Amino acid sequence: MERVRMLELEVMQVLFSLVILRFGTEPLTALGYGGYGFTSRLWGLTLDVIESIELVLANGTITTASKELNSDLFWVLCTSISFLVRYSTPLCRPCEGQLAPLELPPRLP
Amino acid sequence: MRGAAGSFGIATSFTMNTFASPLEATVFSYNWHLSANDAASFLKAFQDFALNSNVPPELGIEIVLTKAEVRGNVSVGLAGGWYAPLASLNATLAPFFSKVPEPRAASFDTGSYLHSATNLAGGSLDTTSAPDGTDTFYARSLMTPVHQPMSAEAIQGLMDVVSTEGFDTLVVCFRWFFPLHFALQKPFYFLRAGSTN
8 A cells, every 4th residue: 555645634623714724745744754745845833823822731631721721731742743633523524513533543653 | 741741731822923825825745756965966956946946935845755665766755835826836937947957747735725725724724623644654854054155065975965875865855955045144045855654
């Protein structure tokens, strides 16, 4: 199976009719490389357009990270974005209806 | 939040900036079968194009090197997205195409931005029916600073290896991305080598 195909784009399912979010180049790595693709020269990396992230901390606290709010946490999240998206169900399943949890991929090397 | 971020937490939602959609987008690809020497000249021309041409940011482009049918040759793909009217693509690529042989094949798919995204996603943007598949492969990414581009010797060495050892082994793909200019103090090329079953 030729995994590294010539023209693959991973898709972040945040689509609107008139505005768009840029895409990456690999379907399996989600935001791996930070989301590099053919539109990167025009719009930058996908991680560049993340304004904030809501997350549940290990102690159960629900919090938000952005450049202004918990900026240290935001920095950590964006620098490890490829891991982050793999385990974030809502981003991968934004559609209405059942939000079945993603199957966890095999352990990363 | 595994891996690099340790056990900080679980992301539950993202807020992201969006952009106005281009009026037209084209996904294109070309292909050549070249000897190692010609492939080296090809990559050198691509690098010169990147360094010396004032290429508009609407062009996203990469070279993809794959195994050729004959040992000693390289299959060279040039693929990309053009996020402006198709009519201006030829003029944009002309400085590069004047330096390389005629391609043996070419394809263009022009439509809306969403159409281009669907093309590049492999035909569908719907991922609600099943999780992504998984695969195991080896990949390595190298970045070449624009102020210190690959030497002719390095390019020739790369093609010599790809056309011989690459032909004999499972190494199937090298991807050479166009340099990044945005938001970076030092733009770089992005060379990615991958091996898969």
